[in-house]
Amino acid sequence: MIKLSQNFAYIILQLVLLPISLLGALYALQKEKKISKSLNISYTAGQVIQGQWILHYFGIREDKKIIKFIKNFPAESHIGFYMMMMPAIIANRISGFIPKALSKKNIKKISSYSFLFFRTKKFDTIIAENINKMNQVVIIGAGFDLRANNIKNSKIRIFELDKKNTQDLKIKTLKKAKIYDNRITYINCDLNNTDWPKELINNGFDKSKKTLFLFESVSCYLERKIVENTFIKISSLSAKGSILAQDFYSTKFLHGNEFKRVKKGKELVKKFGENWKFTIDMSKDINKEIEQLFKTYNLINEEVFICGEQSTKSKEPFYVISLARVI
Ligand SMILES: C[S@@+](CC[C@H](N)C(=O)[O-])C[C@H]1O[C@@H](n2cnc3c(N)ncnc32)[C@H](O)[C@@H]1O
Structure with a gap:
């Protein structure tokens, strides 16, 4: 029952906030690609810290330094991630929703x-x-x-x-x-x-x-x-x-x-x-x-x-x- 209401909160928020979420994703992902290419740095290393950003914001793995790092890192966008993940983050704050992928045990x-x-x-x-x-x-x-x-x-x-x-x-x-x-x-x-x-x-x-x-x-x-x-x-x-x-x-x-x-x-x-x-x-x-x-x-x-x-x-x-x- 709790899971059901958490998922429900997430779906509603996702529908309402879809434009913000899409805009954030577009901005963050384009920035990552463009800057990684122009600076000739590892693109895949950037992907890893995106996952760490997400784990931090869902309270699964605290890493305040990675957040500070991303805020100062030219090839990622903290704001973009925040916009992209906003429906899930708000759902998490109000109902405890956690995306299934983050906590799979088996x-x-x-x-x-x-x-x-x-x-x-x-x-x-x-x-x-x-x-x-x-x-x-x-x-x-x-x-x-x-x-x-x-x-x-x-x-x-x-x-x-x-x-x-x-x-x-x-x-x-x-x-x-x-x-x-x-x-x-x-x-x-x-x-x-x-x-x-x-x-x-x-x-x-x-x-x-x-x-x-x-x-x-x-x-x-x-x-x-x-x-x-x-x-x-x-x-x-x-x-x-x-x-x-x-x-x-x-x-x-x-x-x-x-x-x-x-x-x-x-x-x-x-x-x-x-x-x-x-x-x-x-x-x-x-x-x-x-x-x-x-x-x-x-x-x-x-x-x-x-x-x-x-x-x-x-x-x-x-x-x-x-x-x-x-x-
Ligand atoms: C997917 S990332 C993994 C980064 C890190 N180990 C992690 O898990 O967050 C791959 C890393 O391997 C490095 N790498 C790949 N080929 C390399 C090479 N020939 N010499 C040194 N580093 C290399 C890349 O620069 C990049 O940082």
């Missing part, structure tokens, strides 16, 4: 939209559960995510890697928003051709200390040989007990025809020079597939979170988060 039913929110929350949990056992954090392809800024333990050394334009704009925006944190060491690199382990070491990374490596939604933009090369580098840099948290997309999801929305997305991200490449086969034993991949690189797959096998047409999962330990 990961087998996660869809090609709701996995974005699941992913953010799961990586948060992985960090929270492991951070105090580590001495260092390396975020590979950090994008505009501000997890590093939210790490409270001041003894931990934090490094972020990303391409120059994306990272430079992040630093500029953090300074403008007055949330720049000098505990974080930023190293710009192209994973395809930079000796980033050397850069890390030159900047104070200590190979004898335990490290949490985050590799969230980055490997899918790399060729398989670069992904494997990244594992070699992680392994060579890691003290025993270090952890790698990363995600995998299925070949069917990123390269097949089953997901119409994803197919459109593929064409869109291509326009920003971000091609989806590396995937794994999820039609058989996923654990085995990941174990095989890690085997040669001193990585042991410890835990996997397999998403979507009940939501897809093929009844196959499409997305997995894995937690691996360096032996």
Whole structure:
């Protein structure tokens, strides 16, 4: 009954506020595309913080810094998001309405939209559960995510890697928003051709200390040989007990025809020079597939979170988060 009245409040507000909502969406999305292209920054990294903005406004994941960041970020529009999400936000304030995609609990039913929110929350949990056992954090392809800024333990050394334009704009925006944190060491690199382990070491990374490596939604933009090369580098840099948290997309999801929305997305991200490449086969034993991949690189797959096998047409999962330990 409560759910019904919440949905009813949302539908009415959506009808009444439709013009504002559409205008906001149009403005925010056009601004994002235009500026991302002209500044040659990662478009997909912007998509992630949109999800974080939404999670914050529905009280699911507090991240005041991401709001300050977006308010000062040239490629997103806080006002545009607010207008776009206004019906849902008002429905939330008056009736407690929460869009279903934000809080799906059953990961087998996660869809090609709701996995974005699941992913953010799961990586948060992985960090929270492991951070105090580590001495260092390396975020590979950090994008505009501000997890590093939210790490409270001041003894931990934090490094972020990303391409120059994306990272430079992040630093500029953090300074403008007055949330720049000098505990974080930023190293710009192209994973395809930079000796980033050397850069890390030159900047104070200590190979004898335990490290949490985050590799969230980055490997899918790399060729398989670069992904494997990244594992070699992680392994060579890691003290025993270090952890790698990363995600995998299925070949069917990123390269097949089953997901119409994803197919459109593929064409869109291509326009920003971000091609989806590396995937794994999820039609058989996923654990085995990941174990095989890690085997040669001193990585042991410890835990996997397999998403979507009940939501897809093929009844196959499409997305997995894995937690691996360096032996
Ligand atoms: C989808 S975003 C994910 C960002 C962040 N990990 C997150 O989850 O919010 C992909 C990120 O990978 C970075 N990236 C892709 N290819 C890269 C490469 N060859 N070298 C360095 N960074 C790369 C992009 O610049 C972008 O920031």
